[in-house]
Amino acid sequence: MNTEKIVVVGSFNIDMVVRADKLPAPGETILGNDFFMNSGGKGANQVVAVSRLGKEKPVFIAKIGNDLLGKNAMEVLRAENINTGYVFIDPEIPTGVALITVDKQGENSIVVASGANARLCIEDIDKAKDIIEKSDIVLLQLETPIETVEYVAKLAYRSGSKVILNPAPMRNIPDSLLKYLYAIVPNRIEAEMLSGITIVDSNSACAAADAISRKGVKNVIITMGGSGAFVKCDGIFLHISAEKREAIDTTAAGDTFCGAFCVGISEGLSVTDAVKMANTAAGISVTRKGAQSSIPYRKEVRI
Template sequence: MSQTQSSAPAPGGVLIVGSITADLTTFSSRLPARGETILGDDFTLVLGGKGANQAVAAGLAGGNAHMVGCVGTDLFSELVTGGLRDAGVHIDHVRTVPGPTGIAHIRVDDSGENDIVMVPLANSSLSEEQIDTAFDELGATCRVLLTQLEIPWALTQYAIRKANAAGLTVVLDPAPAATLDEAIWPLVDIVTPNETEASILTGIAVVDEASAIEAGRWFTARGATSALITMAAAGAVLVTADAVEHFDSIQVDAVDTTAAGDAFAGYLGASLADGYDVTDAIRRAIAAGALTVTRRGASPSLPHRTEVDALAAGHAGAVR
C-alpha cells in the first residue's frame, strides 16, 4: 500500500531516494561513559532519517520534493508521513510495508554534538521496482536526485544510475560513510561529505582547507564532476577538475548539530532544481545549515526559505 498525496508533478522537481525514521532524541549535559547511566534534560520524538530530512529541507526551500522510501505499520508510521506532508513533500512513492518503521536513537550534549544509532527496519524493504516506478512517473519532470547511504548501497547505486541515465543532476551525501564501488563516481555530479566522511572515504585526514582540497581532488580524479567538502565552522570547499572555491561559514551559536548536513543537502538540491547557479545554491545551503544548528531536533530544526534567504543575503560575499 502506498501513502498518497495528490498533485501533478511540476518541472524542477527534486527526487529524494533514502531513509525515513522516527528519531528518538535525548538531551543531556554530557554523553554517558561506557556502562554509565546519567539523568537527561529533555526528550523528543520526531520525523527523521537522512532521506526524509533532506526531503523536508527541499520542501521548505520551496522545492517540488518527491520522497521515495518505506515506512512500517507501527505507531510511528503516521508521525513520519505526517511530518513529510506538513513540509509539502509529495509522498506518493512512500510505501507502507509490514513491521516497524526505521528508528534513530540520537544523544545530544550541551555542546550541540551528537551521536546516532540508526536501525533501518522498514527502510530495508525499498526495492528496485519501487525506484523504477518513481522514475517512470517523475524522471522527466525532476532535475535533481538527492540520495544518501542509510538505505542498502545497492539501491543507492541503482538510483544514481537511473538518475544519470535520465539526465538528472546527481547529489550524493555519502553518510554514514562506507567504502563505495568506485565505478559510481563518474555518475555523480556533486558529492557532499563532511570532513569526517571525506577522511573515511579518501584515506586523507581532512583537518584544514588544504587537506579538504586534496580530498576533493581524490573524488574528481575518480570521475565525480565536483566534490563539496563541508567543514562546519571552517566553511566548505568546492573542488572541480580545474577550479577550487572556498565558502566561509556563517557563525552561529550551536545548540544541536543533528540534521545540519541534511538541511545543507536539501537546500542545495532544491536550489539547483530551481535554477540557481552552483555558487548561489551553496551559499543558500550554508545558511540553511547554520540556522539548523541553532535549534534542537532533526526535522523540527529545519528552517523555512524566508529566514534562510534573509541570512544568505547578508553573507552574499562570503566566497573566494
C-alpha cells in the same frame, strides 16, 4: 522553480532524542536532561528542507512500516507539502528508529535501527521509474541499501538528471556509483574515509577533494560545520566560509545543507552560490532543537 523536479530517495526514521551535558564514553551511563521524539531520517529531513526552501511539492521515495510510527510519518510528510505517492509500506518490518544523544555544545551521537528503510528495493524503484526519469535532480544518502542507491543513480544519470549523493552514514561505496554523480556532499569525516586523507587544514582538504574528484565526481563539497565548506568544482578549489552562530543542536544540519544545495542548483545558481545558500540554511538550523523542527523556511534564508 518547481521542486517536483527534485526527487529525494532515502530514509524515514522516528528520532528519539535525549539531551545531556556530554556524550557518554564507551561503557559509561550518564543522566540526561529532557527527552523528546520527532520525525527524522536523512532522506525525510532532506526532502523537508527541499520543500520548505522551495515552492512546490518535491517527491519522496522511501519505505515505512505498517505501524503507528509509519502512519504518523505519512501525516507529517503530507503536512510538509511533499508528494508521498512513492512512499511504500512494508507489511512486516517496523518503521526506522534513531536514538540520538545531544550534548550541551550541540554535538550529537546517533544510532539507527533501519527497520523498513533496509527493505527499499529495486522493485520499489521500478514503480517510481517515470518520476525519476522526469526529474532534474535526484538526492540520495546511504540509509537505504547500497544496491538500491546505485540503481537509482544509474537510472537518473542515464535520463539526464543531476545526481547528488550525501554519503552518510559512510560505508564502502563502489566506484561504479561515483561515476553517476553530479556532486557528492560528505562531511569532514566522510571525506577522510573516501579519500584516505586526514583533513586538518585547507591544503589537506584540497588534497582530499582532489582524490575524491579523481574517482569521477564532477563537484565535491566537503561540509565543515561552522567553518563552512570546501568546494572543488570546474577544476577550482575554494573555501566558502559560514556565518558564525551559537550551536545548540547540530542534528539535521547536514541534511538541511543538502536540501538547500539542491534547491539552489535547481534554481540555476552556480555550485558556489548554492553552497552559500546551503551554509546559511544549515547555520540557522543549528540554533534550534531537533531535526525537522530545526529546518528553516525560504523567507528566513537570504542569499
